Amino acid sequence: MEKKLLYLNRRAPYGGIYAQESLEVVLIGAAFDQDVSLLFIDDGVLQLKKGQDTTGVGMKNFSPTFGALEMYDVEKLYVSRESMAARAINERDLVVGVTVLNDAEIADLMDEQDAVLSF
Amino acid sequence: MQGMICGFLGASPWELRAFGTMKFVLQINEGPYQHQASDTAYQFAKAALATGHEVMRVFFFHDGVNNGSRLTTPPQDDRNIVQRWSEMAQQHGVDLVLCIAAAQRRGVVDTDGKQRLEKDADNLAPGFRISGLGQLIEGIVLADRLMVFGD
Numbered sequence: 145m146e147k148k149l150l151y152l153n154r155r156a157p158y159g160g161i162y163a164q165e166s167l168e169v170v171l172i173g174a175a176f177d178q179d180v181s182l183l184f185i186d187d188g189v190l191q192l193k194k195g196q197d198t199t200g201v202g203m204k205n206f207s208p209t210f211g212a213l214e215m216y217d218v219e220k221l222y223v224s225r226e227s228m229a230a231r232a233i234n235e236r237d238l239v240v241g242v243t244v245l246n247d248a249e250i251a252d253l254m255d256e257q258d259a260v261l262s263f
Numbered sequence: 264m265q266g267m268i269c270g271f272l273g274a275s276p277w278e279l280r281a282f283g284t285m286k287f288v289l290q291i292n293e294g295p296y297q298h299q300a301s302d303t304a305y306q307f308a309k310a311a312l313a314t315g316h317e318v319m320r321v322f323f324f325h326d327g328v329n330n331g332s333r334l335t336t337p338p339q340d341d342r343n344i345v346q347r348w349s350e351m352a353q354q355h356g357v358d359l360v361l362c363i364a365a366a367q368r369r370g371v372v373d374t375d376g377k378q379r380l381e382k383d384a385d386n387l388a389p390g391f392r393i394s395g396l397g398q399l400i401e402g403i404v405l406a407d408r409l410m411v412f413g414d
Binding site for chain 2: 145147149161162165166169172173176178207259260262263
């Protein structure tokens with residue numbers, strides 16, 4: 145049975161491992177042919193920012209992987225308008241094409257899911 | 264419910280009876296003692312089992328894999344979080360699964376991993392097993408509800 149799964153990405157990319165390991169769940173989970181959406185909210189919007197350079201911190205830059213999600217049939221990427229505005233980011237600053245949602249639309253998106261995986 | 268992010272959709276736990284028997288999958292994202300997540304998840308699982316619900320799987324991810332180290336030795340006057348989970352697995356058949364990628368990063372190893380990764384020790388607690396992230400997704404597909412416990 146196909147379920148609607150929402151991956152909720154709330155954190156900046158390199159302060160902790162949540163963002164990177166969340167992406168690993170998305171990639172593995174893609175093999176299960178579920179109805180998958182990703183939502184980036186709060187500091188999570190920073191995960192999608194263009195021009196990430198991790199050489200100084202010695203960590204792996206995993207942001208190119210977001211561009212490969214389409215190959216895994218993960219195509220529904222949503223970003224919070226309010227979270228972007230609070231961080232002076234707009235759609236052109238992001239590494240992938242996304243759908244921008246306001247808070248009310250985010251509430252609707254979450255409401256229609258069978259499960260929400262929060263990272 | 265401080266310190267708990269809830270992926271639960273619908274009723275709060277104390278309303279569960281009204282829905283009949285439910286099948287749960289729990290996801291724990293934080294290590295023992297450092298964070299309340301594993302304690303809260305345990306209390307939830309205990310209450311769910313006591314009221315006739317099924318906890319089919321607990322999936323440990325991120326630092327949550329540290330809940331599966333049998334080398335954990337808390338002071339005697341404190342709860343033993345790891346042992347509590349092991350006992351729940353033994354008594355109720357709850358499937359305790361550590362994410363293999365997360366476990367390998369953090370040095371939690373079973374006997375198979377000890378050989379395969381050529382380590383000099385293993386440390387997986389009784390009742391736990393190490394497997395892939397597919398176990399989480401499969402659990403979500405099969406269960407009625409996913410509960411996420413984390414920061």
